Amino acid sequence: MLLVWIALVVLSLRPVAPLEAGIERLLTPLRFVAELTWPLRLVGGRPARAQGDVRRELIEEASSRSALLALHDSVLPTRADLLEGRRLVRAEVVSRSERGRDRIVIRPWTFEGLEVGQPVVARDAYVGRVVQVDRARGRVTVDLVTDRSFFVGATLDSGARESTVHLVVGGLAVQSRRSGEPATWLAAHNPSGRPIAGRSVVVGELLPELDPHSALAAGFELGTLELGSSDDDWRVRPVLDYLHGLFQVVVLTHPRRGQLDPAPPLHPLEEGRWVRARALTAGDPSPWRSTVQLDRGRVHGVRAGAAVVAGARLVGRVATVGELGCEVALLDDPGLALTAVGRPVQGDSTPRVLGRLVALGPASDGALVYHWRDVTLPRVGDGPTPPPRRMRLFTGSGEAGLPAGLLIGIADMPSYSSEGEGHTVRLSDAASRVDELGRLWVRIDSGTATTRSSP
Structure with missing residues (x-):
């Protein structure tokens, strides 16, 4: 047993693809045992969701829908001469x-x-x-x-x-x-x-x-x-x-006569490209990582990079996929990359495209620390540094498996250029504890899934 434990530790530090695939096939029967014994875990398990949790999810879903509609409108030209003809x-x-x-x-x-x-x-x-x-x-x-x-x-x-x-x-x-x-x-x-x-x-x-x-x-x-x-x-x-x-x-x-304005697309949560998932682990044994294993894999339509949500809130992204399970990088997992848009909490709520955020890990007070690659912010020069703006962050689009409009958290975003250094931002009100969340859903591939649903 000691030799097996040492081998697994070495494998975690230096993965070998054929060996990992063999171990996954060897442990596949245990996943079926976990599925069969799942009802037993309900006894004394996590209590039913409180009314406050349901209310919070409804508020977050409404915020997500509002942000996505605002993002759709924010891309339209603002000058009258650019609209004419x-x-x-x-x-x-x-x-x-x-x-x-x-x-x-x-x-x-x-x-x-x-x-x-x-x-x-x-x-x-x-x-x-x-x-x-x-x-x-x-x-x-x-x-x-x-x-x-x-x-x-x-x-x-x-x-x-x-x-x-x-x-x-x-x-x-x-x-x-x-x-x-x-x-x-x-x-x-x-x-x-x-x-x-x-x-x-x-x-x-x-x-x-x-x-x-x-x-x-x-x-x-x-x-x-x-x-x-x-x-x-x-x-x-x-x-x-x-x-x-x-x-x-x-x-x-x-412009042509008779052309009608099309209806906006469905919100990502309504597309039916989601599968319900359960956490098989409570976290990652490594103190430097923050991941969780879920009971959904390739046979269910899951692909690397797919979003994992609890309601309209982003929980993480699928890092690796097996036949019957996957590993999810949570929001505080170092190296997790997201495309994001920010919506000011107060004042003008026009969405602001932020671009790429990369997780650096959790801070000592529980906040999540991210590196922000700013590109289009104005340079300060010799004037005073403008104050940051508090924003509610949502996912952007453009990456497979990560739809737009999912709630990430709240951060004070700088308003001036870092001149290539990038900004370090602290993210609060973000999902980092899977055991404190409700039902989990994984985004699935549109062409391979056998079971589809929506959160």
């Missing part, structure tokens, strides 16, 4: 393409009027253009302006109408910093005159008659022009986080 088709970012990070896959609310070449935007910012419309699979593929083979005409207003500068924007330009990760900006090419740093760069084709869709993108923002390491090295500081901050987008089409 355009039909807006909203869409959710489903994933990155297998081709690479510079191509996204979106799920539009409707396919009516969608064509290859149409521009894609987010709020007042330019994102890219449609390159494929797959009605059979319900997906649209979009090339981002960050792709090295992507080019879009742009204009730079130098302050006088007669001195407008034309240039081409597309691809990436990496800007090193004194510390932290380098800045990733958009590359600017072939200016027609002497640009002025600090001016706004917007889409504007020099010969719009060559592209039937180019007029739809005119006026949408690309960012602010900045000078690089030499006099001819121009870059555009983007207004979007193209890597981790694209959750909802809008496809611009030409």
Whole structure:
């Protein structure tokens, strides 16, 4: 027995895939025993949920629905001139393409009027253009302006109408910093005159008659022009986080008579892509990890990266999957990565795209500590540091298995740029104790599950 224990310890430190698979098959009968003896554990087990727990879940679900609707609306253009002569088709970012990070896959609310070449935007910012419309699979593929083979005409207003500068924007330009990760900006090419740093760069084709869709993108923002390491090295500081901050987008089409506005998609909790799960362990034996084993695996449609929820509250994400079970990384498990959107608790409740959060582990007072990779926050300069804003955090989209709108917790989010260092934020009111939660549900793959339900 001692030798078996030592072998398991070594295996936990240096996993060997064939050996792990063999042990899983060896222990499979014990999972069936656990299923058969489950009713016995109800005797003296966790009491029925209190009325307060049910009320809390209803409030959290209402908050989740409200946040998702607000996120849908926040992606619409805010300027009147960007709305005129355009039909807006909203869409959710489903994933990155297998081709690479510079191509996204979106799920539009409707396919009516969608064509290859149409521009894609987010709020007042330019994102890219449609390159494929797959009605059979319900997906649209979009090339981002960050792709090295992507080019879009742009204009730079130098302050006088007669001195407008034309240039081409597309691809990436990496800007090193004194510390932290380098800045990733958009590359600017072939200016027609002497640009002025600090001016706004917007889409504007020099010969719009060559592209039937180019007029739809005119006026949408690309960012602010900045000078690089030499006099001819121009870059555009983007207004979007193209890597981790694209959750909802809008496809611009030409308006036609008789077109109806589509209904919004179902809330993720209503999609029926969930399976009920039970915790087989109370936690992780390692003091440096925070995981739990669940009784659902590949045969039930579970895949790595899938969300685990209690009501509308995110509990964690599936880290590894076996045939009949899975390991879930909880919210305080170091290394857990999430895409998030924040909604201010007070004042203007317009959602703010946050991007990527990575868990660093729990603090001594029970709060969860995360590293936030901020991209688009303004620089402070010599002025006073603006105070943080308290926000309620929800999941974004764009990663398989993690739908938008799930409640994460509350955090005081900084309002100024970290200049590549990233911010450390403390998350409170988050789910970290599985034994204190109610029913658990795991997101399942849409094409393989045998049993589907909703929380």
